[in-house]
Amino acid sequence: MSDFYRKTLKEKGLKVTPQRVAIFEAITHLKNHPTAENIIAYIKKNHPNISVGTVYKVLDSFVENKLLSKVKTEKDIMRYDSVLTNHHHLYCTETDRIEDYEDEQLNELIENYFKTHKIKNFNIQEVKLQISGKFNN
Amino acid sequence: MSDFYRKTLKEKGLKVTPQRVAIFEAITHLKNHPTAENIIAYIKKNHPNISVGTVYKVLDSFVENKLLSKVKTEKDIMRYDSVLTNHHHLYCTETDRIEDYEDEQLNELIENYFKTHKIKNFNIQEVKLQISGKFNN
DNA sequence: TCCTCAAAGATAATAATTATTATTTAGGAA
DNA sequence: TTCCTAAATAATAATTATTATCTTTGAGGA
Ligand SMILES: [Mn+2]
Ligand SMILES: [Mn+2]
Ligand SMILES: [Zn+2]
Ligand SMILES: [Zn+2]
Numbered sequence: 001m002s003d004f005y006r007k008t009l010k011e012k013g014l015k016v017t018p019q020r021v022a023i024f025e026a027i028t029h030l031k032n033h034p035t036a037e038n039i040i041a042y043i044k045k046n047h048p049n050i051s052v053g054t055v056y057k058v059l060d061s062f063v064e065n066k067l068l069s070k071v072k073t074e075k076d077i078m079r080y081d082s083v084l085t086n087h088h089h090l091y092c093t094e095t096d097r098i099e100d101y102e103d104e105q106l107n108e109l110i111e112n113y114f115k116t117h118k119i120k121n122f123n124i125q126e127v128k129l130q131i132s133g134k135f136n137n
Numbered sequence: 138m139s140d141f142y143r144k145t146l147k148e149k150g151l152k153v154t155p156q157r158v159a160i161f162e163a164i165t166h167l168k169n170h171p172t173a174e175n176i177i178a179y180i181k182k183n184h185p186n187i188s189v190g191t192v193y194k195v196l197d198s199f200v201e202n203k204l205l206s207k208v209k210t211e212k213d214i215m216r217y218d219s220v221l222t223n224h225h226h227l228y229c230t231e232t233d234r235i236e237d238y239e240d241e242q243l244n245e246l247i248e249n250y251f252k253t254h255k256i257k258n259f260n261i262q263e264v265k266l267q268i269s270g271k272f273n274n
Numbered sequence: 275t276c277c278t279c280a281a282a283g284a285t286a287a288t289a290a291t292t293a294t295t296a297t298t299t300a301g302g303a304a
Numbered sequence: 305t306t307c308c309t310a311a312a313t314a315a316t317a318a319t320t321a322t323t324a325t326c327t328t329t330g331a332g333g334a
Contacts (some may be wrong), residue, residue, distance in 0.1 A: 119268070126268075277333090
């Protein structure tokens with residue numbers, strides 16, 4: 001169960017603490033690209049004394065160590081993403097829902113496009129789509 | 138000069154105030170997708186008594202009225218975009234620079250792709266690319 | 275088992291943004 | 305042109321998300 005988290009933390013050279021394991025578990029469990037607040041609320045059930053500062057610090061270090069990424073939004077609040085494969089996002093214009101969109105064919109299309117259409121003075125590392133619209137239910 | 142701003146505001150049914158004209162002028166003048174702070178600093182030169190709250194409120198109403206859009210970033214700070222045509226963004230992974238990237242051919246490619254690859258339960262309104270990488274100088 | 279230093283907890287501070295409220299003013303009506 | 309009024313602004317306080325500080329704790333190696 002939590003052995004996966006412990007193992008991954010160790011591989012990254014991060015000390016294995018109950019807080020880190022709990023946060024790691026929370027972000028893989030929570031869907032919809034949770035906020036720090038979402039994560040704290042979830043963890044508090046089993047770990048009521050966890051400190052807010054700890055959660056922010058751990059999230060930061062997870063981002064640095066590429067266990068997590070940040071999701072860009074136009075709200076004044078950060079959201080986190082545990083899916084690390086190259087994927088895109090569906091943003092609902094009505095709610096705050098953000099869903100993952102994986103599409104290997106699209107990735108190839110874009111990759112090929114930029115192979116033949118270099119951007120001057122710019123070296124591309126990653127291309128992500130933010131697809132805005134509405135979910136039908 | 139400022140007649141364009143006055144005219145545009147009037148068209149949108151917004152009262153024409155010196156503050157709104159100044160903010161409108163600032164955002165079209167400032168490059169690199171300015172923050173509210175950037176805008177305030179710029180305006181203060183000619184308009185030293187403008188209030189921070191006013192700037193935020195005006196920016197909000199400009200976004201609502203589609204005179205501006207917000208730019209997604211992974212920092213805890215909002216940035217604004219006066220370019221309203223459908224365009225994409227180059228994010229520098231080293232600095233906070235965000236440049237516009239316009240590419241009609243790419244837009245068509247993507248549009249056509251999604252015509253034949255509908256996303257289930259989702260109605261696309263807009264697709265934007267966030268292209269991360271490094272500027273060569 | 276013991277030590278040590280990195281991590282966690284508690285708390286205060288900061289930064290960005292929003293809310294409140296008194297004052298001013300744009301712009302339509304008289 | 306003057307007057308009126310709703311809407312906008314300025315000043316200020318409050319809120320929210322995040323970060324910093326500092327003391328205590330405990331993970332993990334010796
Ligand atoms: Mn903030
Ligand atoms: Mn904030
Ligand atoms: Zn995602
Ligand atoms: Zn732009």
